Amino acid sequence: MIRALGWVLRRDLLLAFRRRGDVVNALVFFVIVVSLFPLGVGPEASQLRNMAPGVLWVAALLACMLSLARLFAPDHQDGTLEQMLLAGEPLVVLVAGKVISHWLMSGLPLVLMAPLLGLQFDLPADALGVLCVSLLLGTPVLSLIGAVGAALTLGVRGSGVLVALLVLPLYVPVLIFGAGSVGAVAAGTGAEAHLLLLGGFLALAVVLAPWACAAALRIAME
Amino acid sequence: MIRALGWVLRRDLLLAFRRRGDVVNALVFFVIVVSLFPLGVGPEASQLRNMAPGVLWVAALLACMLSLARLFAPDHQDGTLEQMLLAGEPLVVLVAGKVISHWLMSGLPLVLMAPLLGLQFDLPADALGVLCVSLLLGTPVLSLIGAVGAALTLGVRGSGVLVALLVLPLYVPVLIFGAGSVGAVAAGTGAEAHLLLLGGFLALAVVLAPWACAAALRIAME
Amino acid sequence: MNWGSWQNFLAMGGYGLYVWGSYAVTLVVLIAEIVALIARRRGVIERLAKYYAARRRNHETEA
Amino acid sequence: MGMSKTGRFSWYYFSSPQSFYPLAGVLQPWFAGLAVALCAVGLYISFFVAPTDATQGDAYRIIFIHVPAAWMSMFLYLVMGFWSGVGLVLNTRLSSMVATALAPTGALFTFIALWTGALWGKPTWGTWWVWDARLTSELILLFLYIGFMALQAAIDDQRRADKAGAVLALVGVINIPIIYFSVKWWSTLHQGASVSMTSAPTMAKTMLLGMLIMALGFWMYSIAATLARVRCVILERERHTDWVAAEIGGQS
């Protein structure tokens, strides 16, 4: 089981490495979105600083959401997903492998990049720390919830929007608490409460999402 | 020639209609991005008003950029692109058809939707007007330039980021003048100069981009 | 030009960090390019020499 | 060398990689030498001849690399666009190779212009970076160079890489006038053009002289670096030909 998980992970990471683009994709998108804002909004430092947590979190959320399209669809198209369903391993395990690789490729780079971008917006050091922690707790939730949405809409007409519509209502709480935590530090009130809640979301998602996702995949393949 | 252009257009619009999702996609994305910001940034009216042109334009730019991935890639995958190259019609014409349909499906809806979203941000009426005009002039440029980028990266390793990397530098002037025009109205200075420049970009892009795009497609199919 | 002393020269009227930061990075970058070019040429020649040697061996075994 | 069979000098002769390779090898050291000499003179002028500026103090001495680097960054892009276009239209391999070889050096000078500009901005404007038109467009130029190199690196097929790069370079050329005129169009922090063909220079003679000599030095450096890189590119791409085999492997 662990071996199968390992191979799924390994394959997806290898693929990602081959199509380096796609990994960097989420990251570049994140950087671009964040850097375009000053160009559009104008260069006032204080305004940029106020916007920063919101901009960074929205960008992270979008980056994650957009990479969902490539989570199962290519496997579906080239027949690999069929083979995964027939692999003789519990599907949940394989799904977990795919979600982990998705997070490693789309979530983790954002977490690592965020402080640098925060600097551009002149965020203070403690806010940067909380930003990182909140992203570290929040992005896996985005990947997990997103995987369920991606599985549900697999091969469905207009899946692009559908996935957005399905997934966003669930993303919004993460966004609010994530951006809120950074805002709270900046405002001087502690961020613990926000971060605890994010942690709770994460625990819940880890327990439930893979099962939901596996079930959704079976349904989609019928 | 016009007939061929008409058929390409007709086909793409029909397809878009069938996969309604994909059309609404750009629009929904646009709306989502724009609406997420108040959630992330917080509800101060004056700050939101200042951000508005930038946010709207950045969102339009991203929406357009993301839909580029589906401009030629599906045609490439299923062999339709080959057939277009062999159609016996000048490729530029067919490319023009595709770009027009891309704009109709990703640019035009944004133009129509923008005033509504602008209202959300409390933009004054004259700024809304200029916003629409600037988007009307600017989004076709985005589609045209984007088509060149999409053609250049067709089937290339990691084309997702590459297209962003190639296209964004060329998008930035459009963004600056587009957002700038709205800002200029808000600031009381006229927006004519900005809009004129956008018009100039459009004229240039209309004349040059289809040729560049056709050349890039021929190169990509070798 | 009269800088008086090394100290003065290095201080650049209080702008030493900026001026020397610029010149130093420029120098480093240009030297890095030169080194990279030399390394690239060596690498190419080495790789090609191996390639031709292998090709020659193949020819000989075939013949 | 350089003579066709009829004895006349021929450009076509040198448009083949095989005959250009040795020519580049001969020219390269000369340009390198010129670059060193010019830069040495330029540096002497910039530190020991040019006087301290009345308003900016000695911080202005960054100008002697900032402006030449900024010029080269734009100029090299134009040259790259030119050779790309020639390669695309005339289908000459050598032109494409030259374009490929120019990109890294161009990107380098763009980076230097950005870096020195940032270091100059801190003492004069009080900030490393502003989203000003010229700064932004210079940054865009860097992205264009990187995009060109990334596109070529991402395409395995050499011919396709050349042609696709060429189309991109030509499309990107449009950015150059935007950078150049950006200061006129937006009125921003950055200095307007103070060297121009039409009006008399507004800066001190020695300053201008230093800057021009440094610019010449950078120019020569770019030529030398490009020639060296072209030689590598030629070897890599022509490895299947007999002449490269003879050149490297001793025999074919």
Next chain:
Amino acid sequence: MLEARQLECTRGERRLFSDLSFKLSRGQLLRVAGANGSGKTSLLRIMCGLLAPSAGELRWRGKPIRAEREEYSRNLVFIGHLNALKDDLTALENLQVAAALAGMSAEPGRMLAALERFGVAHCAKLPAKVLSQGQRRRVALARLELSAAVPLWILDEPFSALDVAAVMELEGLLAAHLATDGMVVLTTHQEVQVVAHAIVRVDLDLHTAALLAA
């Protein structure tokens, strides 16, 4: 071993076949025949458990396949229309991943031997996207060479895109599998020359005809 009981399949508005029953035992080959669009691929997908029949059921060793899905999956190899190759992975890597997911060792030596058997060892290091149609098919089929121990092979048009040499190779492999008590289910429009202890033939055209008449 494998038994179908009154299977029925409906796609969209069309009933493709109904009342389809058959049995397959060790060493037997089941050839599913029928015109284009008669439902061969659909039947094979039902047999894999990828598609639910609209009526009837399939039993493996007496138990419905839906009951012990993973257990059943371990007993079969399915090679469909699609080659299940990742364009950006090399032929070797593709095979390794497939083997590993099927619970087999992914040792490169064995993989290369399997590719060799199908004459694509020289492409082992090439990304799948540059391979020719036939080479891709060969790489997909190389999985069979590794799956001698898996009893049930379900193959949808395995011969398509193959040249004569590869067709013979595959026929040999199938015969060997049948000889060692394996089972093969396949569809093909070409004639099969495989020696089997018995060849069961299901002709879907007849089943559709029966239905239309009824």
Next chain:
Amino acid sequence: MLEARQLECTRGERRLFSDLSFKLSRGQLLRVAGANGSGKTSLLRIMCGLLAPSAGELRWRGKPIRAEREEYSRNLVFIGHLNALKDDLTALENLQVAAALAGMSAEPGRMLAALERFGVAHCAKLPAKVLSQGQRRRVALARLELSAAVPLWILDEPFSALDVAAVMELEGLLAAHLATDGMVVLTTHQEVQVVAHAIVRVDLDLHTAALLAA
């Protein structure tokens, strides 16, 4: 009419074939043979002008095909491995678009007749994605029925996925095209039974072999 002069094709590091010359006149069928990966598809793409040969040239009516690309394109139909069908359009719409882009009338009656000929008229209103593999191929081939006036047909594995009835139908169509002075270029691993004024055969395996020996 169509003449190849010393064509050579190199993909990646491999030279697929070289020094390939042949001529094709009216009423003749050119069959490109060769093992998997020998370069048949590449040759066909070169003949369409989709791929540039690494050496040599192709002439159509005496002029290099690169010179008058669009003119040449109007004189050929190419049906490749890929069916060029849009999954979300119906069979009928797909055929209409193909016809319109080829400069023919896209009148539904004619389209339906063409689909009928290939036995897929009953699927005309179904989106291409629900069609079976063979039905998709049939829809793609229906273009040929509309292209009787186009002199040069270039077909890559046209028989793949077709059942026996469809193969016969296609063979009949090819024979008719050849009889009316058309030209057909095809690759196939199956044997062709088409009556032609002459069958030219190019075997790429021989060309590769020749090259390795040199």
